[in-house]
Amino acid sequence: MENQRPAAQNEKPVFYGVSTGPGDPGLMTLNAVKCVEAADVLAVPRTMKKNTMAKDIAAQAADITGKEILYLDFSMTKDPEVRAREHRESAEKIVETLRRGKTTAMLAIGDVSLYSTFGYVRGVVQEAGFTVVTIPGVNSFSAAAAVSNRMLTQPNSPLMVIPEQYDDVETALRFPGTKVMMKPSRNSDQWKRQLEETGLLEHAAVVVDCGLPTEACYAHAADAPDKTGYFTLIMVNDEEQ
Secondary structure, three states: OOOOOOOOOOOOOEEEEEEOEOOOHHHOOHHHHHHHHHOOEEEEEEEOOOEOHHHHHHHHHOOOOOOEEEEEEEOOOOOHHHHHHHHHHHHHHHHHHHHOOOOEEEEEOEOOOOOOOHHHHHHHHHHOOOEEEEEOOOOHHHHHHHHHOOOOOEOOEOEEEEOOOOOOHHHHHOOOOEEEEEOOOOEHHHHHHHHHHOOOHHHEEEEEOOOOOOOEEEOOHHHOOOEOOOOEEEEEOOOOO
Protein backbone atom coordinates (compact mmCIF):
# COMPACT_ATOMS: atom_id res chain seq x y z
CA MET A 1 0.00 0.00 0.00
CA GLU A 2 1.55 3.26 -1.15
CA ASN A 3 0.74 5.34 1.93
CA GLN A 4 2.19 2.83 4.34
CA ARG A 5 5.61 4.40 4.66
CA PRO A 6 7.06 7.26 6.69
CA ALA A 7 6.24 10.66 5.24
CA ALA A 8 8.92 12.46 3.27
CA GLN A 9 10.14 15.76 4.66
CA ASN A 10 7.74 17.81 2.53
CA GLU A 11 4.76 15.46 2.95
CA LYS A 12 2.08 15.56 5.61
CA PRO A 13 2.13 12.51 7.86
CA VAL A 14 -0.85 10.16 7.83
CA PHE A 15 -2.85 8.78 10.75
CA TYR A 16 -3.73 5.09 10.42
CA GLY A 17 -6.27 3.07 12.34
CA VAL A 18 -4.85 -0.46 12.25
CA SER A 19 -6.86 -3.58 13.06
CA THR A 20 -4.87 -6.27 14.85
CA GLY A 21 -7.59 -8.96 14.84
CA PRO A 22 -9.19 -10.72 17.81
CA GLY A 23 -6.06 -12.20 19.39
CA ASP A 24 -4.30 -14.74 17.21
CA PRO A 25 -1.43 -12.87 15.48
CA GLY A 26 -1.95 -15.15 12.48
CA LEU A 27 -5.23 -13.34 11.85
CA MET A 28 -3.55 -9.96 11.45
CA THR A 29 -3.71 -8.97 7.78
CA LEU A 30 -0.69 -8.37 5.54
CA ASN A 31 -1.76 -4.74 5.08
CA ALA A 32 -1.89 -4.26 8.85
CA VAL A 33 1.59 -5.73 9.27
CA LYS A 34 2.99 -3.49 6.50
CA CYS A 35 1.40 -0.42 8.03
CA VAL A 36 2.74 -1.16 11.52
CA GLU A 37 6.25 -1.70 10.19
CA ALA A 38 6.17 1.49 8.08
CA ALA A 39 4.78 3.81 10.75
CA ASP A 40 7.06 6.08 12.75
CA VAL A 41 4.90 5.94 15.87
CA LEU A 42 2.57 3.30 17.26
CA ALA A 43 -0.33 4.73 19.28
CA VAL A 44 -1.18 1.99 21.75
CA PRO A 45 -4.36 1.92 23.86
CA ARG A 46 -3.55 0.89 27.42
CA THR A 47 -5.80 0.02 30.36
CA MET A 48 -4.78 0.00 34.01
CA LYS A 49 -1.41 1.43 32.89
CA LYS A 50 -0.30 -2.07 31.84
CA ASN A 51 -2.68 -3.91 29.50
CA THR A 52 -1.61 -3.41 25.88
CA MET A 53 -3.27 -6.30 24.08
CA ALA A 54 -3.28 -4.75 20.60
CA LYS A 55 0.47 -4.05 20.85
CA ASP A 56 1.11 -7.57 22.12
CA ILE A 57 -0.69 -9.04 19.09
CA ALA A 58 1.08 -6.75 16.62
CA ALA A 59 4.50 -7.51 18.10
CA GLN A 60 4.03 -11.20 17.27
CA ALA A 61 3.20 -10.51 13.62
CA ALA A 62 5.29 -7.44 12.78
CA ASP A 63 8.73 -6.09 13.58
CA ILE A 64 8.22 -3.13 15.92
CA THR A 65 11.86 -2.82 16.93
CA GLY A 66 12.82 0.80 17.50
CA LYS A 67 9.29 2.15 17.12
CA GLU A 68 8.27 5.17 19.13
CA ILE A 69 5.39 4.03 21.35
CA LEU A 70 2.68 6.52 22.31
CA TYR A 71 0.56 5.05 25.10
CA LEU A 72 -3.07 6.11 25.26
CA ASP A 73 -4.43 5.43 28.73
CA PHE A 74 -8.07 4.49 29.22
CA SER A 75 -9.79 3.66 32.49
CA MET A 76 -12.62 1.60 30.92
CA THR A 77 -15.09 3.61 32.99
CA LYS A 78 -18.71 3.94 31.90
CA ASP A 79 -18.82 7.57 33.05
CA PRO A 80 -19.48 9.49 29.80
CA GLU A 81 -17.64 12.61 30.98
CA VAL A 82 -14.52 10.69 31.92
CA ARG A 83 -14.62 8.72 28.68
CA ALA A 84 -14.97 11.90 26.64
CA ARG A 85 -12.01 13.47 28.44
CA GLU A 86 -9.83 10.41 27.84
CA HIS A 87 -10.76 10.31 24.15
CA ARG A 88 -9.98 14.01 23.75
CA GLU A 89 -6.64 13.73 25.53
CA SER A 90 -5.66 10.75 23.36
CA ALA A 91 -6.62 12.57 20.18
CA GLU A 92 -4.58 15.61 21.21
CA LYS A 93 -1.53 13.41 21.83
CA ILE A 94 -1.88 11.90 18.36
CA VAL A 95 -2.28 15.31 16.71
CA GLU A 96 0.86 16.53 18.45
CA THR A 97 2.78 13.50 17.14
CA LEU A 98 1.54 14.16 13.61
CA ARG A 99 2.56 17.80 13.90
CA ARG A 100 6.07 16.56 14.58
CA GLY A 101 5.94 14.98 11.13
CA LYS A 102 5.52 11.40 12.37
CA THR A 103 3.22 9.00 10.52
CA THR A 104 1.24 7.35 13.31
CA ALA A 105 -0.62 4.04 13.49
CA MET A 106 -3.19 3.52 16.22
CA LEU A 107 -3.67 -0.16 17.03
CA ALA A 108 -7.08 -1.64 17.74
CA ILE A 109 -8.18 -5.13 18.73
CA GLY A 110 -10.47 -6.86 16.25
CA ASP A 111 -11.66 -4.61 13.43
CA VAL A 112 -11.01 -0.91 13.90
CA SER A 113 -14.48 0.02 12.59
CA LEU A 114 -16.32 -1.96 15.28
CA TYR A 115 -16.74 -0.26 18.68
CA SER A 116 -13.13 0.95 18.59
CA THR A 117 -11.68 3.91 20.47
CA PHE A 118 -10.22 4.91 17.12
CA GLY A 119 -13.70 6.04 16.12
CA TYR A 120 -13.66 8.74 18.81
CA VAL A 121 -10.27 10.22 17.98
CA ARG A 122 -10.32 10.16 14.18
CA GLY A 123 -12.65 13.16 13.96
CA VAL A 124 -10.31 15.32 16.02
CA VAL A 125 -7.36 14.27 13.85
CA GLN A 126 -9.28 15.07 10.67
CA GLU A 127 -10.32 18.47 12.03
CA ALA A 128 -6.63 19.19 12.62
CA GLY A 129 -6.08 18.74 8.88
CA PHE A 130 -4.49 15.30 8.73
CA THR A 131 -5.42 12.41 6.46
CA VAL A 132 -6.92 9.35 8.18
CA VAL A 133 -6.70 5.86 6.69
CA THR A 134 -8.43 2.77 8.09
CA ILE A 135 -6.87 -0.70 7.80
CA PRO A 136 -9.61 -3.33 8.26
CA GLY A 137 -9.18 -6.64 10.03
CA VAL A 138 -10.80 -9.84 11.25
CA ASN A 139 -13.55 -9.05 13.75
CA SER A 140 -14.23 -11.04 16.89
CA PHE A 141 -17.54 -12.55 15.89
CA SER A 142 -16.28 -13.80 12.53
CA ALA A 143 -13.39 -15.48 14.34
CA ALA A 144 -15.75 -16.87 16.99
CA ALA A 145 -18.06 -18.28 14.32
CA ALA A 146 -15.09 -20.11 12.82
CA VAL A 147 -14.00 -21.47 16.20
CA SER A 148 -17.50 -22.73 17.00
CA ASN A 149 -18.17 -23.96 13.44
CA ARG A 150 -21.32 -21.88 13.09
CA MET A 151 -22.77 -19.80 10.26
CA LEU A 152 -23.44 -16.15 11.03
CA THR A 153 -25.92 -15.45 8.24
CA GLN A 154 -27.83 -17.01 5.38
CA PRO A 155 -29.40 -15.26 2.35
CA ASN A 156 -32.74 -14.89 4.16
CA SER A 157 -31.34 -14.33 7.65
CA PRO A 158 -30.10 -10.93 8.92
CA LEU A 159 -27.29 -10.40 11.42
CA MET A 160 -27.64 -8.12 14.44
CA VAL A 161 -24.73 -7.09 16.66
CA ILE A 162 -25.76 -6.19 20.21
CA PRO A 163 -23.11 -4.17 22.07
CA GLU A 164 -22.44 -4.35 25.79
CA GLN A 165 -24.24 -1.14 26.72
CA TYR A 166 -27.38 -1.60 24.62
CA ASP A 167 -30.42 -0.73 26.74
CA ASP A 168 -32.93 -3.33 25.57
CA VAL A 169 -31.16 -6.62 24.91
CA GLU A 170 -34.25 -8.79 25.29
CA THR A 171 -36.13 -6.89 22.59
CA ALA A 172 -33.14 -7.18 20.27
CA LEU A 173 -32.94 -10.92 20.88
CA ARG A 174 -36.50 -11.32 19.61
CA PHE A 175 -35.61 -10.03 16.15
CA PRO A 176 -35.23 -12.68 13.42
CA GLY A 177 -31.87 -13.99 12.27
CA THR A 178 -28.56 -14.30 14.11
CA LYS A 179 -27.76 -12.13 17.10
CA VAL A 180 -24.23 -11.51 18.35
CA MET A 181 -23.91 -10.29 21.93
CA MET A 182 -20.54 -8.60 22.41
CA LYS A 183 -18.98 -8.33 25.87
CA PRO A 184 -22.12 -9.16 27.88
CA SER A 185 -22.07 -9.19 31.67
CA ARG A 186 -19.24 -11.30 33.10
CA ASN A 187 -21.87 -12.79 35.40
CA SER A 188 -23.45 -15.36 33.09
CA ASP A 189 -26.62 -15.52 35.21
CA GLN A 190 -27.74 -12.26 33.61
CA TRP A 191 -27.39 -13.20 29.95
CA LYS A 192 -28.51 -16.80 30.53
CA ARG A 193 -31.71 -15.40 32.02
CA GLN A 194 -32.19 -13.13 28.99
CA LEU A 195 -31.71 -16.08 26.65
CA GLU A 196 -34.08 -18.27 28.66
CA GLU A 197 -36.80 -15.62 28.72
CA THR A 198 -36.63 -15.28 24.95
CA GLY A 199 -36.53 -19.07 24.42
CA LEU A 200 -33.08 -18.91 22.82
CA LEU A 201 -30.74 -20.48 25.38
CA GLU A 202 -30.57 -23.80 23.53
CA HIS A 203 -29.76 -21.99 20.27
CA ALA A 204 -26.77 -20.04 21.63
CA ALA A 205 -23.03 -20.71 21.65
CA VAL A 206 -20.40 -18.88 23.72
CA VAL A 207 -16.77 -18.15 22.90
CA VAL A 208 -14.50 -16.63 25.55
CA ASP A 209 -11.11 -15.02 24.74
CA CYS A 210 -11.29 -15.91 21.05
CA GLY A 211 -7.81 -16.24 19.55
CA LEU A 212 -6.01 -16.05 22.90
CA PRO A 213 -4.25 -18.85 24.80
CA THR A 214 -7.19 -18.85 27.24
CA GLU A 215 -9.77 -19.38 24.49
CA ALA A 216 -12.79 -21.49 25.45
CA CYS A 217 -15.77 -22.45 23.29
CA TYR A 218 -19.12 -23.68 24.61
CA ALA A 219 -21.36 -25.10 21.89
CA HIS A 220 -24.26 -24.86 24.34
CA ALA A 221 -24.47 -21.59 26.24
CA ALA A 222 -25.97 -23.35 29.25
CA ASP A 223 -22.60 -25.07 29.78
CA ALA A 224 -20.68 -21.80 30.16
CA PRO A 225 -19.28 -21.12 33.66
CA ASP A 226 -20.90 -18.75 36.13
CA LYS A 227 -18.18 -16.19 35.50
CA THR A 228 -16.81 -15.43 32.04
CA GLY A 229 -14.08 -13.06 30.92
CA TYR A 230 -14.24 -9.56 29.48
CA PHE A 231 -13.80 -10.90 25.93
CA THR A 232 -16.97 -13.00 25.90
CA LEU A 233 -19.10 -13.29 22.80
CA ILE A 234 -22.46 -15.03 22.38
CA MET A 235 -23.91 -16.14 19.05
CA VAL A 236 -27.65 -16.79 18.95
CA ASN A 237 -29.47 -18.36 16.02
CA ASP A 238 -33.21 -18.76 15.51
CA GLU A 239 -32.61 -22.47 15.16
CA GLU A 240 -29.98 -24.69 16.75
CA GLN A 241 -26.98 -25.39 14.52
